[in-house]
Amino acid sequence: MVAPGSVTSRLGSVFPFLLVLVDLQYEGAECGVNADVEKHLELGKKLLAAGQLADALSQFHAAVDGDPDNYIAYYRRATVFLAMGKSKAALPDLTKVIELKMDFTAARLQRGHLLLKQGKLDEAEDDFKKVLKSNPSENEEKEAQLQLVKSDEMQRLRSQALDAFESSDHIAAITFLDKILEVCVWDAELRELRAECFIKEGEPRKAISDLKAASKLKSDNTEAFYKISTLYYQLGDHELSLSEVRECLKLDQDHKRCFAHYKQVKKLNKLIESAEELIRDGRYTDATSKYESVMKTEPSVSEYTIRSKERICHCFSKDEQPVEAIRVCSEVLQMEPDNVNALKDRAEAYLIEEMYDEAIQDYETAQEHNENDQQIREGLEKAQRLLKQSQKRDYYKILGVKRNAKKQEIIKAYRKLALQWHPDNFQNEEEKKKAEKKFIDIAAAKEVLSDPEMRKKFDDGEDPLDAESQQGGGGNPFHRSWNSWQGFNPFSSGGPFRFKFHFN
Numbered sequence: 112m113v114a115p116g117s118v119t120s121r122l123g124s125v126f127p128f129l130l131v132l133v134d135l136q137y138e139g140a141e142c143g144v145n146a147d148v149e150k151h152l153e154l155g156k157k158l159l160a161a162g163q164l165a166d167a168l169s170q171f172h173a174a175v176d177g178d179p180d181n182y183i184a185y186y187r188r189a190t191v192f193l194a195m196g197k198s199k200a201a202l203p204d205l206t207k208v209i210e211l212k213m214d215f216t217a218a219r220l221q222r223g224h225l226l227l228k229q230g231k232l233d234e235a236e237d238d239f240k241k242v243l244k245s246n247p248s249e250n251e252e253k254e255a256q257l258q259l260v261k262s263d264e265m266q267r268l269r270s271q272a273l274d275a276f277e278s279s280d281h282i283a284a285i286t287f288l289d290k291i292l293e294v295c296v297w298d299a300e301l302r303e304l305r306a307e308c309f310i311k312e313g314e315p316r317k318a319i320s321d322l323k324a325a326s327k328l329k330s331d332n333t334e335a336f337y338k339i340s341t342l343y344y345q346l347g348d349h350e351l352s353l354s355e356v357r358e359c360l361k362l363d364q365d366h367k368r369c370f371a372h373y374k375q376v377k378k379l380n381k382l383i384e385s386a387e388e389l390i391r392d393g394r395y396t397d398a399t400s401k402y403e404s405v406m407k408t409e410p411s412v413s414e415y416t417i418r419s420k421e422r423i424c425h426c427f428s429k430d431e432q433p434v435e436a437i438r439v440c441s442e443v444l445q446m447e448p449d450n451v452n453a454l455k456d457r458a459e460a461y462l463i464e465e466m467y468d469e470a471i472q473d474y475e476t477a478q479e480h481n482e483n484d485q486q487i488r489e490g491l492e493k494a495q496r497l498l499k500q501s502q503k504r505d506y507y508k509i510l511g512v513k514r515n516a517k518k519q520e521i522i523k524a525y526r527k528l529a530l531q532w533h534p535d536n537f538q539n540e541e542e543k544k545k546a547e548k549k550f551i552d553i554a555a556a557k558e559v560l561s562d563p564e565m566r567k568k569f570d571d572g573e574d575p576l577d578a579e580s581q582q583g584g585g586g587n588p589f590h591r592s593w594n595s596w597q598g599f600n601p602f603s604s605g606g607p608f609r610f611k612f613h614f615n
Contacts, residue, residue, distance in 0.1 A: 127365040167191050182211040216247045230298025236262045281308040299328035315342045333359045337369050347414030349380045395430035399423050428456035436460035451477045468500035470527040496572020506556035523556040
């Protein structure tokens with residue numbers, strides 16, 4: 112008996128006639144088995160039952176070498192090959208068994224199964240018919256008849272699939288091929304045909320899946336590797352395209368189409384890798400130039416234009432060129448409205464331009480498509496704070512500088528405004544009060560924006576001089592009378608109280 116959980120039990124559920132080998136007895140004289148061969152066969156049988164496939168295979172190799180005319184050794188080795196998923200290796204052994212023992216119906220039936228899976232329908236039918244003519248057991252006869260019916264159905268479906276393909280009815284062809292490939296799973300030609308149908312129907316990824324299977328099922332399948340590479344290229348996946356075309360050249364280094372395609376992909380891949388390295392180094396201008404070269408190198412594949420513009424948009428945003436970033440990001444979003452990367456980069460550019468409502472809208476759209484992105488969540492919260500802050504006092508606007516202004520620009524703007532609005536410049540009492548208030552705001556803006564820590568707080572939407580936004584209160588240190596600012600020198604680089612200067 113066979114243990115329920117054993118390898119042979121599992122094999123029997125997939126290949127019903129393999130169990131015959133475990134209980135198969137043979138006459139030594141009939142098979143010409145010597146003692147050593149018999150020892151290898153018995154040991155291999157035990158190892159197979161225990162699931163030790165590699166060791167069992169070694170024993171059956173030795174048995175075949177010891178007696179090349181022993182059909183049992185070939186049959187058992189074929190069984191191990193099948194258990195290891197090596198149907199190509201099993202088929203020659205099953206053929207050898209049939210040559211040595213024509214009436215071995217189990218081997219012929221099993222070969223018919225393999226031929227059917229490979230899509231060799233005529234050969235499979237021949238094996239099933241011969242099983243029926245060779246005095247089979249009841250189970251073998253039933254199985255052979257069942258497989259003949261199945262084979263006839265596959266013949267009919269294949270004819271329908273080919274007719275549909277010739278008529279350019281690719282959807283119908285796919286439907287027929289789907290049914291066939293459920294049975295003929297190892298038929299490389301039919302997979303290649305279905306891949307062609309998928310390409311015609313605009314489903315390149317499904318085509319790639321079939322072509323990858325075909326490249327494994329058929330030896331030296333350079334055509335499959337070439338097609339896979341070109342499909343990945345059209346999808347914008349230059350790295351996988353390069354990998355697949357290299358597989359083609361490994362099989363045939365003189366393959367003209369593969370070599371021409373290889374040169375194009377390699378050139379494009381080098382440009383993109385170089386551009387990404389420049390982005391990592393913060394060299395955004397140079398990276399932009401590289402991606403412009405990418406678009407010139409491959410102008411006919413829209414995917415590379417979109418991806419290049421997406422990265423150029425990112426470079427402009429990170430390089431604090433908001434106007435250009437908004438322009439390029441918008442071009443990307445016209446082609447791909449749901450492009451999360453472009454939405455995030457344009458939102459950042461909008462923040463620099465103080466277009467808070469637009470930034471919030473972009474972040475919210477991006478969040479709809481990627482709600483778990485922390486960067487989007489933080490960006491949205493910041494944009495909302497800045498919008499609220501803009502409705503109060505905006506230190507950048509007070510000094511008339513951009514949010515990305517350098518410290519030198521801030522000091523320069525402050526000095527100019529401090530001179531202009533110094534209260535000593537005004538004699539009229541009402542004008543002097545207005546100037547005092549203006550001067551205090553100017554001084555507050557300089558205080559916040561020239562201090563990195565305070566400026567960061569303000570940029571994050573928190574006013575460091577606003578008592579309401581500071582926990583524990585403490586009041587605004589700039590909410591004081593003009594008298595407390597008497598003697599303030601707008602040109603000093605140290606403390607605020609140096610000397611009083613008056614204006615005539």
